Amino acid sequence: MKTRYIFVTGGVVSSLGKGIFAASLANLLESRGIKITIIKLDPYINVDSGTMSPIQHGEVFVTEDGTETDLDLGHYERFIRTKMTKENNFTTGLIYSEVIRKERSGKYLGQTVQVIPHITNEIKRKILQGGKGYDLVLVEIGGTVGDIESLPFLEAIRQLSIEIGRQYTMFLHLTLVPYLNSTGEMKTKPTQHSIKSLLSIGIQPDMLVCRSSKSISEKEKLKITLICNIPKKAIISLEDVDSIYKIPVLLHLQKIDDYICKRFLMKCPSANLSEWKSLFQSQSNQIDHVTIGMVGKYVHLPDSYRSVIEALKHGGFGNQVEVMIKMIDSEEFESSSSSDNLKMLENVDAILIPGGFGERGIEGKILAVRYARENKIPYLGICLGMQVAFIEYARNVAEMHGANSKEFSSNCQYPVIIPISSRKNDQKENSEKIYQYKGIFQKETRMRIGKKKCHLVRKSKVYSIYKRNVIFERYRHRYEVNKLFLKKIEKAGLCISGISEDRKSVEIIEYPLHPWFIACQFHPEFTSNPRECHPLFLSFIQAAKLFKRINFNKSKQQKNI
Ligand code: GLN
Numbered sequence: 335m336k337t338r339y340i341f342v343t344g345g346v347v348s349s350l351g352k353g354i355f356a357a358s359l360a361n362l363l364e365s366r367g368i369k370i371t372i373i374k375l376d377p378y379i380n381v382d383s384g385t386m387s388p389i390q391h392g393e394v395f396v397t398e399d400g401t402e403t404d405l406d407l408g409h410y411e412r413f414i415r416t417k418m419t420k421e422n423n424f425t426t427g428l429i430y431s432e433v434i435r436k437e438r439s440g441k442y443l444g445q446t447v448q449v450i451p452h453i454t455n456e457i458k459r460k461i462l463q464g465g466k467g468y469d470l471v472l473v474e475i476g477g478t479v480g481d482i483e484s485l486p487f488l489e490a491i492r493q494l495s496i497e498i499g500r501q502y503t504m505f506l507h508l509t510l511v512p513y514l515n516s517t518g519e520m521k522t523k524p525t526q527h528s529i530k531s532l533l534s535i536g537i538q539p540d541m542l543v544c545r546s547s548k549s550i551s552e553k554e555k556l557k558i559t560l561i562c563n564i565p566k567k568a569i570i571s572l573e574d575v576d577s578i579y580k581i582p583v584l585l586h587l588q589k590i591d592d593y594i595c596k597r598f599l600m601k602c603p604s605a606n607l608s609e610w611k612s613l614f615q616s617q618s619n620q621i622d623h624v625t626i627g628m629v630g631k632y633v634h635l636p637d638s639y640r641s642v643i644e645a646l647k648h649g650g651f652g653n654q655v656e657v658m659i660k661m662i663d664s665e666e667f668e669s670s671s672s673s674d675n676l677k678m679l680e681n682v683d684a685i686l687i688p689g690g691f692g693e694r695g696i697e698g699k700i701l702a703v704r705y706a707r708e709n710k711i712p713y714l715g716i717c718l719g720m721q722v723a724f725i726e727y728a729r730n731v732a733e734m735h736g737a738n739s740k741e742f743s744s745n746c747q748y749p750v751i752i753p754i755s756s757r758k759n760d761q762k763e764n765s766e767k768i769y770q771y772k773g774i775f776q777k778e779t780r781m782r783i784g785k786k787k788c789h790l791v792r793k794s795k796v797y798s799i800y801k802r803n804v805i806f807e808r809y810r811h812r813y814e815v816n817k818l819f820l821k822k823i824e825k826a827g828l829c830i831s832g833i834s835e836d837r838k839s840v841e842i843i844e845y846p847l848h849p850w851f852i853a854c855q856f857h858p859e860f861t862s863n864p865r866e867c868h869p870l871f872l873s874f875i876q877a878a879k880l881f882k883r884i885n886f887n888k889s890k891q892q893k894n895i
Contacts (some may be wrong), residue, residue: 338438338598339461339503341491343539345479345528348834352415353406355508355572356474357413362591364414366583369469372410374403374423376476381427384781392637395861396810397422400784404778405406406474412863413582413722421464427454440749442732449486458459458492458497469600479507479537480531489631492536498521504597507532507539508572508578511554512544517719520554522545522561529562540597541568541590549573567593579613579864607774613651613864616841623656624878626684630873631695642688642716645862649875652746652867657875664695667702679705684712684878687719689810689857693742700726707851712877714855717811721751723853724843726821729769732826734819743811754839755780783810787858794831795844796852799873805832807841807856814855815840827837849875 340359344352353374362369367546380386383394384402395408401420411418433456438660445452461864465471496504509525525544525571532539540752542564544550550571559566575581585591586605595602626646632638650657662678671680679685685706687699699719703726705715715723719740728750736747788805790797795878797803822842824830829865832842832854845851852870862868 335469335600335813336502337468338600339494339498340470340472340506340594341495341503342474342506342508343479343488343532343537343764344475344477344508344531345526346524348478350508350510351578352474352476352508353409354578354581355471355543356406356587358578359590360410361413362605362607363470363587363594364416364596365605365607365610366591368600368602369416370414370472371416371465371468372407372414372418372422372472372474373464374406374410374474374476375457375461375487376404376423377481377487378425378476379427380425381431383423388632388634388638391665392635393640394810395641396726396783396808396857398785398808402783402810404476405640408860409578409646411860412644416468421642423806424460427484428488429453429460432456438835441533444603445807449700450489454490454493457487458494461645463493470598479528481629485535488532488535488537489645495623502598504540504594505532506541506543506877507536508543508545511544513547520550520867522558522729524552526561527556540571540592541571543572545572547574547808557795574744575613579610582610583607583614597808608831609865621654622826622882623658624650624875624882625658625660625681625684626875627660627662627685627702628669629662629664629685629699631664632646634661635655636661640689641857641862642686644864644870645859646875648684648862648864648867649871651864655874655875655879662702663700666698668695668698674762675701675705683713683882684874685723686714686874687716689717689719689758690861691718691741701727703728707845707848710849712850712874712881713848713853714874716859717809717855717857719817719854720843720855721813723851724750724828724840725843726844727826727828728823729836730818731828732823734822737819739813741834748819750814751817753780754812754814755783771838781810781812782814784808786856786865788832789835789837790842791829791833793830794829794842795833795846795850796842797871799852799869807854807858809856810854811855817845849881850874875887 342356344350344354356372360372364370376756381402382402383478392405394402395405397403397418399419403423407418407423421862433452461473475487477486511525511530512521514521529539532748555566555569560717570590572721586607591605636643646657667675685702699722703723723737725737728734734748737750738746739751740749740753785806786809790800790803829844829846830840831844842854858868862871
C-alpha cells in the first residue's frame with residue numbers, strides 16, 4: 335500500500351499540545367490495524383536536543399538507538415507501539431549540517447546552494463526516509479504557523495503533497511479557539527488568521543482541530559466551515575481534559591478516524607480501543623492517593639521530567655492509586671534547616687531523584703537520599719539519582735568522608751563516581767560517543783547512550799521485581815561508579831544488583847536493610863507506557879502505598895495511646 339501522510343501544523347499560540355494530539359490520533363489509527371509512525375520536525379538550529387536546556391525545551395527523550403530527541407517522541411512511544419528511532423526527529427540544524435556536509439564534499443558542484451531547493455529537498459528526503467514501510471505517517475511540524483523558522487518545513491510539505499499526490503496527503507491544522515468569559519463567546523478570529531497565513535504559503539488545511547476550554551458548538555463549526563473552506567465533518571473539537579490518555583477516545587467519538595480512512599480510501603477494521611479504555615477503568619478505580627517527593631532542579635517546569643511524571647502515573651494505574659507529585663527544589667533543600675527539610679518531606683510516601691547534569695543542588699539531593707535511607711522511606715534513584723545514592727552511602731555508611739563524583743569535584747578524596755572513559759579497553763561500543771558539551775569537546779566524557787543489556791543478580795530485590803536475569807534498558811550518562819572503592823562500599827552493606835553486559839559497570843544498587851531502596855544507572859521512565867508500566871515504577875508505587883498504610887496505622891495507634 336502506498337504510504338499516506340498527514341502533516342500536522344499548529345496555529346495561534348505554542349504549547350497547544352500538538353505532540354500529545356498527534357500521539358493520540360496515531361493511537362486511534364493504530365487501533366484500526368494501521369501501521370503508523372510519527373515524525374517530528376523541530377525548527378531549531380541545534381543539531382539534536384542533547385545540548386538544549388530542560389528549562390527551555392523540556393526533557394531530552396532518548397530512543398533505543400541512542401538518539402537524543404524532543405520530548406514529544408516520549409509521548410509517541412507512550413501512545414503507540416511503534417518504536418522511535420533517529421529517523422523520527424530532525425531539526426533545522428541537522429538539515430543544514432547535512433546540506434553543508436554535502437556541499438563541502440562536492441555533491442552540488444557548480445550549483446548555488448539555497449534554501450529552495452537544497453534545504454527543502456533534504457527535508458523531503460528525510461520525511462520520505464522516515465516513512466518507509468508504513469501505511470500512514472503523521473508529520474508534526476514544530477513551532478507555530480507564522481514563525482520565520484518553520485517556513486522551509488512548510489514549503490517542503492507543500493511540495494511533498496504535490497509530489498506524493500494530494501489523494502495520499504492531508505494537512506491538519508491544530509488551533510486555539512479561545513472562550514471569552516466577558517461575552518460568553520468562543521472566538522474563531524485567531525483561527526481565521528492562522529489559516530490565512532497557511533493559505534498565503536499555498537497550504538489549504540483539510541482538517542481543523544480546535545483546542546478550547548469548552549467543546550465547539552455546531553454554530554461555530556458552521557462559521558469555520560464557511561470562512562476557512564473546511565468541511566464540517568473535518569472540524570474536530572478538542573477541549574481540555576483531566577487526563578491526556580482520554581484524548582484518543584474523545585477523537586474517536588467525533589469520528590476523526592472514519593473521516594481520515596475514507597479520505598485516504600483505506601479499508602481497515604473499526605477502532606478497537608477496549609484495551610486503552612480499560613485504563614480509565616483503572617483510573618476511576620483510584621480510591622486513594624500516594625505522594626511522591628521528587629527532588630530536582632527544575633521544579634517549575636514539569637516537562638523537564640515529563641517521562642518520569644508519566645511513568646509514575648502508570649505506576650498509579652497498576653496499583654489503583656492516584657499519584658500526586660510534590661516537587662522539591664534540591665537547592666532549597668540544600669540551604670534549608672533540617673526542620674524545614676522535614677516539613678518539605680512531610681506526608682511524602684516515597685522519594686524519587688531523577689536524572690540530571692551539573693553540580694547545582696547536588697548536596698540537597700544527597701541529603702534527601704540520606705533522609706530516605708535513614709527513615710526507611712521508599713527510594714528510587716534514576717541515573718544521577720543512583721550516583722548521589724552511591725555518594726551518600728560512601729560518605730555516611732562506609733565512612734569515606736569526602737566521597738564525591740568527579741563531575742562535581744575533580745580533586746575529592748574519594749572519587750566514587752568517575753567519567754566513563756576512565757575505564758580502559760572499552761572504546762569499541764559503537765553507540766558510545768565522545769561527548770561535546772556547549773561546544774567544548776570533552777575528551778574524558780564519553781556519553782553512554784541508548785538501549786543496553788544489563789544482568790541482574792539473583793536473590794536481589796530487582797530480580798524479584800523483573801523476574802528475569804537479563805533486562806534491556808535505556809541509558810544516557812557520562813559518569814559511572816568507580817570500581818576501585820566498590821569492595822569497601824559493598825562490605826558496608828550496599829548490594830550491587832545489576833551489572834553491565836561486559837561486567838564492567840555497576841547498573842543497579844540496592845540497600846537490603848531497607849524496605850525499598852533501589853537506584854539504577856539507566857532511565858526506566860523512557861520505556862514505561864500506560865499499557866505496560868515499567869516494573870520498577872509499578873513496584874515503587876506499590877511500596878509507597880504500603881509505606882502510607884503502615885504510617886497511617888502507626889499514627890492511629892499513637893492517637894489511641
Ligand atoms: N550527570 C550524570 C552523568 O553524566 C548523570 C546523568 C543523568 O542523570 N542522565 O553520568
